[in-house]
Amino acid sequence: MKETILDKFLRKYRIRMVKPTIEKYNNCKLLDIGCGWEAKLLKSIENYIDYGVGIDFKPPKLKTKKLETIESVLEKELPFENESFYVVTMLAVLEHLSYPEDILKEIHRVLKKDGRLIITVPSKIAKPILEFLAYKMHVIDRLEIEDHKKYYNKKDIFEAAEISNFIV
Known part of the structure; x- marks a missing residue:
């Protein structure tokens, strides 16, 4: 992807929208599903968490004291304990997944009882705008929108x- x-x-x-929420749960263990090919969220919150894991179908290779990435298909069982x-x-x-409820059930399983799930998705209202920006203006990645x-x-x-x- 370019x-x-x-x-x-x-x-x-x-990232800027969710970072304040993550900072409230200082020194937690965090899982970033769909961390992307640069794991930017994980890198940006490293100082606020005890440990962070990014999971994606093709993540960057990252292994430090506090951060790591794991390669995995997101629509399978997550490779973590309850x-x-x-x-x-x-x-x-979530908008890229054929069976979003499956990954949400897996997240529920790996999330602590008093844990927090933070999701962002494009809204229905944004669809024509995103398509215009991708197909007509060519300023966002067409393949991502498709x-x-x-x-x-x-x-x-x-x-x-x-x-x-x-x-x-």
């Missing part, structure tokens, strides 16, 4: 979370 300037801006914007993480993030990932299986509204997210046993 990251455009707008793709980079959107990624930074998502209740392993206090925070799980999934930024701009890979979107679904666009969400708040109700959709809450329903998927409840089906997966989350308390919303």
